[in-house]
Amino acid sequence: MAILVMFRHGQSVWNLENKFTGWVDVDLTDKGKKEAKEAGEKLKGMHFDYAYSSDLKRAQETLKIALNEAGISHVPTTYDKALNERMYGDLQGLNKADTAKKFGDEQVHIWRRSYDIAPPNGESLKDTAARVIPYFEKEIAPKLKDDKNIVIAAHGNSLRALIMFLEKMTPDEILNFEIKTGVPREYQLDKNLKVIKVKNL
Template sequence: MQATLYLIRHGQSQWNLENRFTGWKDIDLSPTGVEVAIKAGDELKGEKIDIAFTSTLIRAQHTLDIVLKECGLEDIPVFKDAALNERAYGDLEGLNKAETAKKFGDEQVHIWRRSFDVAPPGGESLKDTYNRVIPYFVNTILPYLKDGKDVLIVAHGNSLRALEMFLEKLSPEEIVKKEIATGVPTEYQLDDQFISSLHFEPIK
């Protein structure tokens, strides 16, 4: 049995455009984000997708809606869960990234944004995000793939980074260097042997 997993990071949000930390704040797509979502849908047109998953945040849901409309797949089942939400940036959410760097220093902000296990004040590290995303993937999404269903996940830069770390068995050092472009579908072909090898172990 083989199944296909498609991953898409949502299109540019209004706060991405304004260079602000977004995290769990519920900000919709910018006009550019809508265009990117349409392009992503065009790229997946004609592919078989049986079921879709997204976060509880509007920018991911709106991207998914556009993609499914472009593909003519509005009738497939869609599940929304906060486990797929972006990494929470806590006290930084809503702040301009350049102004935050001036306030706390470039080095400190870089550590918050790019380290694996250091969380910003009141927020999550990428490690925290991994330990939130992967159990949901293993317990809820993976059984569909095991049954041969082709799955689409539309989520966020860091929730998808966590998922790609798991699927590709990347180290913390490797994953923090990985960039995930908005609106560019990533495809994984998963066979029974690979799926059966996937087990969640919390990162301490």
């Protein structure tokens, strides 16, 4: 049986400022660093064979702080843009409230919460899943099937794609599924990656 733990990065500067972040490489806030440490507290006593993060520093820093806090060092770590946040295109850097005033609440809600409608020049959740899940199946799944324990630090939408895949959720179910910053979600998986048990730590 393999253990997979994944968590969303701690609060970023643009989370705090209520901006669409996407692929813009912004730092963690002090609160975000605290959330990363709290995630690490929950990982104490666990063993991981491999660690993964996105290509963005808010996820990488969260992972580093959490593993350090947990006393877990020397874990082979891979950073890959396949695990990046959803690309928000023309909305990146815009304040969410201002964007709603500009385009209308309904249109922004569609961009944010529909499964397959992307913002201008950006990705939908379906597009995000189309890069996250093949990467997971190629790079991470074989290790889990070999009973290796893995930890992933990533983003709200890249993690939604993985959770949808692992828990066999519908698009509607995953769009209404909230992922809080810095809260580890632990999966116990069998050889076929069937979920035996799942819980937030």
